[in-house]
Amino acid sequence: MATVSEAVRTAARQFSDAGLASPLNDARWLMAYALAGEGNADSPRTPAGLTEVFAASGDPEPVIFAEWVARRARREPLQHIVGAAPFFGYDLYSDSRGFIPRPETELLTEYALGRIRAWLERAAAEPNLRPADGVVRVVDLCAGPGTIGLALAAQLAEFLRGQATSSPADYRWLRTIEVTGIELDPAAVELGQENLTYFRRAGLLGEQLDVRLVEGDVRDLGLLDDLGLAGRAQLVVANPPYVPSGSRTDVETGADPAIAVFSGDDGLELMPHVATAIVRAAAPGAQVAVEHDDATGDQTREILIAAGLSDVEKKQDFADRDRFVVGRAAPRQASQ
Template sequence: MWDEASYGEEVMRVDEKDWRELVREAADRLTAAGVDSARVDAEWLACEVAGVDRARLAFAPPPGPDAVRRFRDMVAARAARRPLQHVIGTAPFWRRDLAVGQGVFIPRPETELLVEWALPRLAGTRRPVVVDLCAGSGALASAVMTERSDARVFAVEAEPAALHWLRRNLAVGAEVVEGDATSPETLRELDGRVDLVLTNPPYVPEGTPVSPEVAADPATAVFGGPDGLDVIRPLVHRVAALLRPGGNVAIEHDDTHGEAVPALLVAAGLDDVVAHRDLSGRPRFATARRAGDPGGPAGPTA
């Protein structure tokens, strides 16, 4: 069991310790605090302070007192169940580290599956128009921009606190739009012209128990009403209106929505609806295409 008092004393003798010992102690402390990924989190925090990647941590010079103090403060914050990404100040997504903190949803690795699915769909399109609805930190928009510097990317977000982080992460190259992603007025000028919509909206059914780390995400980013579909239901119609004929959408959803979300996409008039699972086999996202010839007449379907 971690002993808070002895941790302070131990830190007084840090000059005798290397990162390996400090990480081991921190991992014990995080385990005692109920952190599942205690060892990995301790290593990430040590890497952040040492300024090295995980492969090099074993060879990093022993930390001085300032570094140990900083490490100890970060471990204490993580032990209080602040998300690791908030403690570090960034979250990795695709090939970038995005700035995150209070008021914005921390991007999750499984959302990268939408990017993997989408990029090949843009392969034959020059200067594609891409819309990230419910953009949060801008994870999806940023990933597309990383891979397709020719894309025109729009990122829609409703919450002022999230917009602060979104503007910071998409300072160059994307258009940040403050508004309700479900409203027909939002990006109306793009109706029938969008090549790709990516969206990871709030979708957790209200009342679902969540870990302290998920509870640190804004409730408006996580919960989607009693059945989790309050945002998705109107959103699919907005998506159908935005897409050009032949345009594609990928929408992330709760693992209880493996049938409901594909059915909503069909009801919105979209074709080629496919349900996808994540790497642990859980229903995770659905994709669809707007029927029609890309060169044909454009116009909303809903």
């Protein structure tokens, strides 16, 4: 039987022969998960650390590794093979029911987190900003398996824990932060519920976070009213399907549910509905962030402006390509 280091080198050669873009990284990624063991039903797999992988380099390769290598050589996504996907420092369940999280979406999540944290800090000092019921609301449209919403919720729970230690008096007004994900695909909602259950079980959400994933269509504006969200969200994010339906995609993207990827001939079929839903959900002055195809930044910006959002700007990804658009809802009008 090959050692861990020998198995990684052999796998990298197989992946190179199969035409994979990053053969050595893929081999190391799979080995890190293989060395971590089988995991359990209560949480997604987590990879072994670099130190553990290095220390095991002379050990026999894990039994599961050869099977995983064969699957990856057939271009099955890494995340589906191990059943898990890292995102924003958290581990999520991943399989064919839901869109695989992309690193680019972490940029949108980081931006959105910064905006809502800044708003909370302002509200702590400015009582006129605070919702009358003490509930701060975040809406995640086209939520998929809950990727963005859950990461934001866990980060906000951590933020509140820090504030409880450093300045508890400033946040006595805050009763709950409510994060609502809305997703059309019932299979993705099912996967998202599994992720939500894991986050709760792992203690990542805390007592002041109320998270829900709802099956619904962003084109149904009555849904926002039914959920008590119309005009009440301080932050609205969206990662809708945005790839033109005729586009060629790689095999890995083809493993994602088509409903989560494609949106008409130009990739913008759903975007006006998303923009309308954003405006419908947003409280006065709410912050907004929407991911889009790298070729449709200008069009997405124009759609959001036409819907009534202001200060709309394009933001770029790691490769300096247009990747998401940000803006805000109109502020509350001063009373006459």
